[in-house]
Amino acid sequence: MSGSIHLRGSIQRRLIVQLLTGAALLATLMFLVVQSYARDLAGQSQDEILAASVTAILDSAAVRNGDLTVDIPYFAFSMLGNISEDRVFYSITRNGDFLTGYPDLPKPTAATDTSPRFRTDSYDGESIRMVTATRRMSISGQPDFIEVTVAQTRYGLRQQLAGISRTVAGFGLGFFAIAALFGILAAQSAIQPLRQLAGSVSRRGLSDLRPVSAPVPAEMEVLVGALNGFMGRLKASLSRSEDLIAEAAHRVRTPLTTVRTQAEITLRRVDKPENRQAVREMIRAIDESSRAAGQLLDHAMVSFRSDHLEVEEVEICRLTRDAVSRVVPMADLRDIELDVTIPKAAIYVKGDAILLQSALLNLLDNAIKYSPPDSRVYVHVRAVETGVEITVQDNGAGFPKADMGRLTRRFVRGSNTETVVGSGLGLTIVNEVARAHGGQLFLSNRSEEGGACARLFFPLA
Amino acid sequence: MRTIVLSIGLILLWWQLATPPVQAFEIEDHISVGPAEARQVLRVISNGDAEFFEPTIRDFLSTRPDVRVDYTVASSSELMVAMGREGHTVDLAISSATDLQTKLVNDGLSRNYSSSVTAQLPEWARWRDNLFAFTQEPAAIVLSRKALAGLPIPQSRQELIDLMREHPDRFQGKVGTYDLHTSGLGYLFATQDARTSETYWRLSEVMGAFGVKLYCCSSQMIDDVTSGELSVAYNVLGSYARAKGNLDEVIVMLPQDYTIIMMRTAFIPKTSKAPELAGMFIDHLIARGWEAAPGAVSVSEEDAWTGEAQALRRIRMGPGLLVYLDRLKKAAFLSEWSSAILQ
Structure with missing residues (x-):
């Protein structure tokens, strides 16, 4: 069936892909934002500590004995060593003349005011961050400009950033993993009502065309509405055709009775053997047609009642006895003995008594019909663990092995039944009754004695 | 005869060119430990007495028969001069002047080194993975x-x-x-x-x-x-x-x-021609170098003297x-x- 369905894409897969893409984008964005924020923050803290170092050195500049002295405090550099193992360079100039430090340090940007100036440059093959500040001193009335530059390599910063990047990448991956998990779960739960609907529809019996009544999400309203509408139309069309069949059968059967009676009368009047034979064949054909019409009516009845199953407590032992007593005349006619084993205790199943009776009658009818004259038909009712089992066995030819699987289909008859009148609907009826009651029909052949064995199972009430 | 004289002259000239240039710094002492024909030579400059360092060097060479160690003693300030000069090869600089050593490393004259041994060092005994302390x-x-x-x-x-x-x-x-x-x-x-x-x-x-x-x-x-x-x-x-x-x-x-x-420290100069050997010597110093300074304590003893000071x-x-x-x-x-x- 599914081979003829054209598939294009998958809602679930599309949902998952979209959710995962979103999660990946968000995780990447988070990574980039946090990383750039961390870079700013780390750079800022390096700038601050460098500025503090510069300020400490400038603060140590003093005029002593009429001359300028710069007494670099120990902590001005040791605090730089506290945060990282970066190399430190510095330079101190007075009015642009080099005083001490590293003379070849890159020149700082020109001063505009007294606030520290920051700059990223390279020195001795390494990227450095430089902070420079200028202070105006006054020595014996002459203005003096002391300029202090402290620079640090950015190795620690890079390491710190690498560490942060690793952590943030970990967070990003974790975020993505969680988002992905929820995305997959969300996609699955979104598709779940669809699966449930598909499951409940495909689990239905062949003739179950009731509308879907279980609550469905709003998004599926249209689909379920369409499905219900379609099933309604299908059901209407089916019941129309079944009505037609029943009506046709009914209309055919009534005149047939008249025809048969007339044929019987004619048979008594006719003397010529060849004419008698013709009339007998006529009667036989009428019987066959009449029976088929009856079975068709029966089947229509079974279909209808199965759809509108009226459930009541049915005592299966009494029901079986009734059915057996109804076939006794037919069995006597063919000298067939009915061997009936029914337990005394009552066994109840839930179901429609008329349908159950019809199923049993069909089984018994079949057994008697296909048994050779002067043989036995066994009827056996017994309670099993989960239900009740009614077995009907005969000494006939049995079911042909090749047909075993399809005997319950409509109008299918065994290949060895040509000589017996039949419509091909009996087992169909039995099977439909069994399924309508949640039971099952098992067909087999008796291995030792030969003959058919039909086992009908109903679950207990 | 003239060719022989010429050859001798040329050999002498070559000899002169091949010998290291006149030391630009003041040398206090110099020893060479190991075979003269050694395939590998480790040139160490140090301000530690050769007398005390020799056993440590011999110990280092005991498992390395094809290595020679040239150990030159100079004061810490002369060592600074030596390191500042171009064209003079030193494979390992050892000094008790932690400040001068730090400055040399800060100024970029050293190279990076790390091994399982240096990784074991406490934080205070290494700087930048360039400078390693081996005594206290x-x-x-x-x-x-x-x-x-x-x-x-x-x-x-x-x-x-x-x-x-x-x-x-x-x-x-x-x-x-x-x-x-x-x-x-x-x-x-x-x-x-x-x-x-x-x-x-x-x-x-x-x-x-x-x-x-x-x-x-x-x-x-x-x-x-x-x-x-x-x-x-x-x-x-x-x-x-x-x-x-x-x-x-x-x-x-x-x-x-x-x-x-005070801690004696060692680093591998950037110009070192035998950095791997120098690294091995640093590992050796970290493990055994305290023996080279009389009475010194190993850097692995973090709580030395705690009872006393x-x-x-x-x-x-x-x-x-x-x-x-x-x-x-x-x-x-x-x-x-x-x-x-x-x-």
């Missing part, structure tokens, strides 16, 4: 038992000042310490003292008032305390004094107010050490020291 040696006060007879042993700098003031007769002209102008180690100890406590300046003034004698090296100070020429020597390498001094004659005291701990101050490797090496700062410090101690 405390700065001590060495006292003469004879001079102190009957007096309590001072436990701190302040107690030493008080004792000297109370008994000037026993200390006058018998006080010794490093000459900061000539000793890099003395300068390092003095600057660390000065930044730790003001007591150092008071002590310097008192020592100055008692006619302090200035020395270049710990060993001479220890000898003079042993002989009785000095009653007290300040900022002597305590480990060295314990190992080499006669403890019947001298008392080696770790000051209770604070004790400066209250406050250990390990000289912290890092940019802080650049401060006292600043030209102006050094000049100012030496001038202040001179005016305190040379009255």
Whole structure:
């Protein structure tokens, strides 16, 4: 069936892909934002500590004995060593003349005011961050400009950033993993009502065309509405055709009775053997047609009642006895003995008594019909663990092995039944009754004695 | 005949060209350990006595038959000069002057090295994975038992000042310490003292008032305390004094107010031609190098002397050490020291 369905894409897969893409984008964005924020923050803290170092050195500049002295405090550099193992360079100039430090340090940007100036440059093959500040001193009335530059390599910063990047990448991956998990779960739960609907529809019996009544999400309203509408139309069309069949059968059967009676009368009047034979064949054909019409009516009845199953407590032992007593005349006619084993205790199943009776009658009818004259038909009712089992066995030819699987289909008859009148609907009826009651029909052949064995199972009430 | 003369001349000329250029720095000593024909040569420059380092070198070479170690001794300041010169190959620089070593590393003259051994080092014993400490040696006060007879042993700098003031007769002209102008180690100890406590300046003034004698090296100070020429020597390498001094004659005291701990360090110069071998030698020094400095303690003993000294101050490797090496700062410090101690 599914081979003829054209598939294009998958809602679930599309949902998952979209959710995962979103999660990946968000995780990447988070990574980039946090990383750039961390870079700013780390750079800022390096700038601050460098500025503090510069300020400490400038603060140590003093005029002593009429001359300028710069007494670099120990902590001005040791605090730089506290945060990282970066190399430190510095330079101190007075009015642009080099005083001490590293003379070849890159020149700082020109001063505009007294606030520290920051700059990223390279020195001795390494990227450095430089902070420079200028202070105006006054020595014996002459203005003096002391300029202090402290620079640090950015190795620690890079390491710190690498560490942060690793952590943030970990967070990003974790975020993505969680988002992905929820995305997959969300996609699955979104598709779940669809699966449930598909499951409940495909689990239905062949003739179950009731509308879907279980609550469905709003998004599926249209689909379920369409499905219900379609099933309604299908059901209407089916019941129309079944009505037609029943009506046709009914209309055919009534005149047939008249025809048969007339044929019987004619048979008594006719003397010529060849004419008698013709009339007998006529009667036989009428019987066959009449029976088929009856079975068709029966089947229509079974279909209808199965759809509108009226459930009541049915005592299966009494029901079986009734059915057996109804076939006794037919069995006597063919000298067939009915061997009936029914337990005394009552066994109840839930179901429609008329349908159950019809199923049993069909089984018994079949057994008697296909048994050779002067043989036995066994009827056996017994309670099993989960239900009740009614077995009907005969000494006939049995079911042909090749047909075993399809005997319950409509109008299918065994290949060895040509000589017996039949419509091909009996087992169909039995099977439909069994399924309508949640039971099952098992067909087999008796291995030792030969003959058919039909086992009908109903679950207990 | 002329060709032979020419050849000899050429050989001589080649010989002259092949020999290393005249050393641009002052060498104190030089030893070569290992086969002359060795395939690999490790050139070490150090301010540690060759006599003490030789066993360590031999130990290192015991598993390396094809290696020779050229060990050149120079003072810490000459070592600085040597490293600054172009065209002179050194594979490993070892010095007790932690500040100068730090500056060389800071100025980018060293190369990175790490191994499983260096990874085991405590944080304070390595810097930038360039500079590695392999000994711990405390700065001590060495006292003469004879001079102190009957007096309590001072436990701190302040107690030493008080004792000297109370008994000037026993200390006058018998006080010794490093000459900061000539000793890099003395300068390092003095600057660390000065930044730790003001007591150092008071002590310097008192020592100055008692006619302090200035020395270049710990060993001479220890000898003079042993002989009785000095009653007290300040900022002597305590480990060295314990190992080499006669403890019947001298008392080696770790000051209770604070004790400066010096660490011998090594780094591989950027120009090293045998960095891998130098790295192996660093690993060897970390494991066994403390044996090369008499009385020193291994860097793996983090709690050495804790029973003896209250406050250990390990000289912290890092940019802080650049401060006292600043030209102006050094000049100012030496001038202040001179005016305190040379009255």
